[in-house]
């Protein structure tokens with residue numbers, strides 16, 4: 001409907017014959033538009049976030065850095081060159097992402113259970129039971145995919161909102177590629193999906209430019225992939241000395257940070273995001289960025 005309001009028109013409507021117990025009629029609507037802006041990504045979320053998060057403090061800065069992690073409470077951390085950003089300082093804007101993570105985990109377990117049941121049932125097991133389980137697995141995979149797409153959009157929204165509030169012109173994208181290839185079954189379940197894919201970076205950039213067009217972001221010049229070599233680097237020391245030294249204390253909890261050189265303590269991912277912002281700033285100053 002929102003797209004129709006922006007000038008898209010209905011090209012075709014296809015109705016599916018009612019099937020199943022619910023007798024639901026499914027309508028596929030194909031939209032078309034001469035002006036591609038009819039399909040522009042939405043900007044209304046920005047107003048909603050402004051209304052609920054206006055008391056959250058955000059430093060003003062030209063550069064913002066990011067650290068992306070497994071889906072859950074640490075999915076996205078952000079920092080500018082001058083400070084880390086606590087995304088939990090106001091209403092928990094990560095809540096929808098955390099909720100999706102819990103749902104995804106539950107579905108993955110359910111899929112594993114069904115697959116195990118099919119793998120271990122003997123040849124004599126009813127073919128119908130097996131096929132029913134397989135159909136259920138297919139349906140669960142579809143739900144999983146939808147949840148991921150939604151969670152990814154929300155990660156982008158949090159980042160875009162921070163770009164809006166910090167006034168950042170340059171943004172970094174944590175560019176590590178993660179693969180779960182070669183892992184199977186229960187082990188694969190333990191490895192959680194991470195939103196680091198390159199096409200997501202492109203989506204982020206395109207959306208940011210859309211928001212500049214609609215006046216929700218002041219100035220934005222692009223996103224630059226930054227290698228995630230920052231997990232063990234102290235942001236305070238990096239800002240002071242200009243050197244990236246791995247001074248994170250060993251043996252402390254995974255998400256914690258403590259610097260063996262200056263004693264700085266904090267959240268590891270926020271520290272990492274600020275280090276990325278500092279790296280980005282140096283890249284822009286030395287002209288190696290775009």
Ligand SMILES: [Zn+2]
Nearest residue numbers: 234237259262
């Ligand atoms: Zn330090």
